Amino acid sequence: MDNFHVYDTTLRDGAQQEGLNLTVADKLAIARHLDGLGVGFIEGGWPGANPKDTEFFRRAQQELQLQHAQLAAFGATRRAGVKAADDPLVAALRDSGAGVVTLVAKSHDRHVELALRTTLEENLAMVRDTVSHLRAEGQRVFLDAEHFFDGYRDNRAYALEVLSTAFEAGAEIAALCDTNGGMLPGWIQDVVNDVIESTGVRVGIHCHNDTGCAVANTLAAVDAGATHVQGTINGYGERTGNADLIAVVANLELKLGRDVLPAGLLREATRTAHAIAEVTNVPPASRQPYVGSSAFAHKAGLHASAIKVDPMLYQHMDPIEVGNDMRLLVSDMAGKASIELKGRELGYDLAEHPQTVARVTAKVKEMEARGYTFEAADASFELMLLEEVEGTRPSFFTVESWRVISESRAVGEETEATVKVHAGGQRYVVTGEGNGPVNALDSALRRAIARAFPAVAEFELTDYKVRLYDDGHGTDAKTRVLIETTDGDTSWVTVGVGENVIQASFEALVDGLTFGLWRHQK
Ligand SMILES: CC(=O)SCCNC(=O)CCNC(=O)[C@H](O)C(C)(C)COP(=O)(O)OP(=O)(O)OC[C@H]1O[C@@H](n2cnc3c(N)ncnc32)[C@H](O)[C@@H]1OP(=O)(O)O
Numbered sequence: 001m002d003n004f005h006v007y008d009t010t011l012r013d014g015a016q017q018e019g020l021n022l023t024v025a026d027k028l029a030i031a032r033h034l035d036g037l038g039v040g041f042i043e044g045g046w047p048g049a050n051p052k053d054t055e056f057f058r059r060a061q062q063e064l065q066l067q068h069a070q071l072a073a074f075g076a077t078r079r080a081g082v083k084a085a086d087d088p089l090v091a092a093l094r095d096s097g098a099g100v101v102t103l104v105a106k107s108h109d110r111h112v113e114l115a116l117r118t119t120l121e122e123n124l125a126m127v128r129d130t131v132s133h134l135r136a137e138g139q140r141v142f143l144d145a146e147h148f149f150d151g152y153r154d155n156r157a158y159a160l161e162v163l164s165t166a167f168e169a170g171a172e173i174a175a176l177c178d179t180n181g182g183m184l185p186g187w188i189q190d191v192v193n194d195v196i197e198s199t200g201v202r203v204g205i206h207c208h209n210d211t212g213c214a215v216a217n218t219l220a221a222v223d224a225g226a227t228h229v230q231g232t233i234n235g236y237g238e239r240t241g242n243a244d245l246i247a248v249v250a251n252l253e254l255k256l257g258r259d260v261l262p263a264g265l266l267r268e269a270t271r272t273a274h275a276i277a278e279v280t281n282v283p284p285a286s287r288q289p290y291v292g293s294s295a296f297a298h299k300a301g302l303h304a305s306a307i308k309v310d311p312m313l314y315q316h317m318d319p320i321e322v323g324n325d326m327r328l329l330v331s332d333m334a335g336k337a338s339i340e341l342k343g344r345e346l347g348y349d350l351a352e353h354p355q356t357v358a359r360v361t362a363k364v365k366e367m368e369a370r371g372y373t374f375e376a377a378d379a380s381f382e383l384m385l386l387e388e389v390e391g392t393r394p395s396f397f398t399v400e401s402w403r404v405i406s407e408s409r410a411v412g413e414e415t416e417a418t419v420k421v422h423a424g425g426q427r428y429v430v431t432g433e434g435n436g437p438v439n440a441l442d443s444a445l446r447r448a449i450a451r452a453f454p455a456v457a458e459f460e461l462t463d464y465k466v467r468l469y470d471d472g473h474g475t476d477a478k479t480r481v482l483i484e485t486t487d488g489d490t491s492w493v494t495v496g497v498g499e500n501v502i503q504a505s506f507e508a509l510v511d512g513l514t515f516g517l518w519r520h521q522k
């Protein structure tokens with residue numbers, strides 16, 4: 001879509017995020033996901049600035065078969081006082097193999113004088129020469145006008161002259177950068193209006209989120225006539241990040257009726273955001289607009305009662321449009337409608353069972369008052385629901401007793417747990433060791449029931465969270481434990497509450513194994 005550019009800079013500006021470190025293989029994997037979302041441009045990095053980015057462009061030419069996107073190589077205008085053709089960083093851009101070069105240029109006079117330590121005239125020559133040289137080499141050139149909005153305030157004429165110079169030399173786009181991220185939507189809109197009116201250049205927008213307005217600022221620029229939007233997946237980026245590109249395109253498509261991605265690909269948004277989070281190893285933010293796991297999660301009973309009639313009463317859009325799902329959360333804020341809808345989500349039609357629904361609702365509230373939490377522990381909720389719906393709780397084994405001994409020695413510590421369990425008509429007494437009481441109990445319990453239920457060999461404890469639950473009586477503080485278990489394909493979370501951490505953990509462990517076996521049997 002050449003009349004409107006969706007330009008992703010996850011691999012360049014996104015990678016400037018603190019704590020984010022990508023290998024070449026990671027970058028290639030992310031590029032494939034971005035192409036699957038249908039973005040028009042993937043800024044792959046700064047070839048020549050470090051071996052990894054140079055290698056990315058080399059391998060990208062051989063290994064990436066992009067369907068929708070073109071690669072863009074990012075880099076700076078030539079150094080002051082050298083010819084563009086002689087600048088090794090410009091040569092690396094020219095030789096990167098990318099279809100587009102995006103040149104960052106100074107457009108704020110203060111930066112030219114203080115950071116570049118050169119004259120305003122020389123900076124214009126750096127822009128002109130570098131763009132002309134790359135154009136003569138057959139490259140498409142976009143310009144990132146760094147600190148444009150601050151520069152415009154201090155010296156409007158010079159900021160505009162930088163853009164005109166780049167255009168006269170053959171640049172296609174002037175992406176106006178709010179590099180320090182200090183702008184607000186109204187200001188952006190006024191400046192973009194003026195730039196388009198005064199220069200006639202094709203304007204793009206690149207916003208940082210330091211005022212929390214990166215997406216709003218990007219949309220304001222589009223409203224004023226910008227036809228090229230830059231951003232990153234999950235809003236990754238330096239400091240507080242860049243404009244979240246998915247929120248930008250979803251707003252453009254769903255709220256403003258602009259077709260900016262190839263038809264149907266917005267539905268890949270949630271999958272793409274999460275798949276890229278897997279690669280970056282940055283946990284996805286659950287409250288992220290459109291794609292977060294909480295973006296369409298409903299907790300309040302009043303919301304659920306209206307959603308039962310029509311989900312759109314409490315949603316601004318159908319989550320399917322961005323590939324997300326509605327979820328119902330069960331907690332002490334649930335009403336009967338929440339339980340009925342949660343039941344439906346789990347595959348139980350409770351519409352004709354109002355008494356069951358009322359019992360479960362009351363039980364949830366009573367248990368949450370004692371420290372349980374079900375919104376994160378769907379598996380414990382489902383076991384409780386099954387007990388109310390079917391009259392019995394799934395049970396595969398019974399625990400006669402358990403005991404844990406931790407021994408602190410001169411060298412290290414040893415923990416041993418013994419469980420006495422009845423499973424498959426047999427009584428087992430098994431001792432397990434571990435690097436802590438929960439690990440030892442988990443090991444003993446799974447070994448005890450493995451003969452009767454071999455499926456438990458596949459189960460693994462993948463997450464463990466402890467929280468002191470103080471109900472106002474300091475000495476009576478209880479412990480809540482959440483345990484995530486997986487069978488390799490799916491995972492489920494169970495909750496336990498007790499006077500101490502081991503007791504609470506044991507309850508959550510038993511629920512975890514029970515739920516896994518029940519699902520395996522199903
Ligand atoms: C707003 C942004 O986020 S732009 C993207 C910024 N990204 C990065 O900086 C990551 C990659 N950068 C790097 O690897 C390095 O900084 C390099 C390889 C580019 C340069 O490294 P060095 O040669 O050691 O220079 P150093 O980083 O200390 O300083 C940057 C130099 O670029 C110059 N420079 C800055 N912006 C520009 C520009 N738009 N055009 C030309 N030169 C520029 C500076 O004046 C400085 O020059 P100097 O070395 O003569 O003082």
Ligand SMILES: CC(=O)C(=O)O
Binds near residue numbers: 178179180
């Ligand atoms: C170019 C860029 O990343 C910026 O100005 O923020």
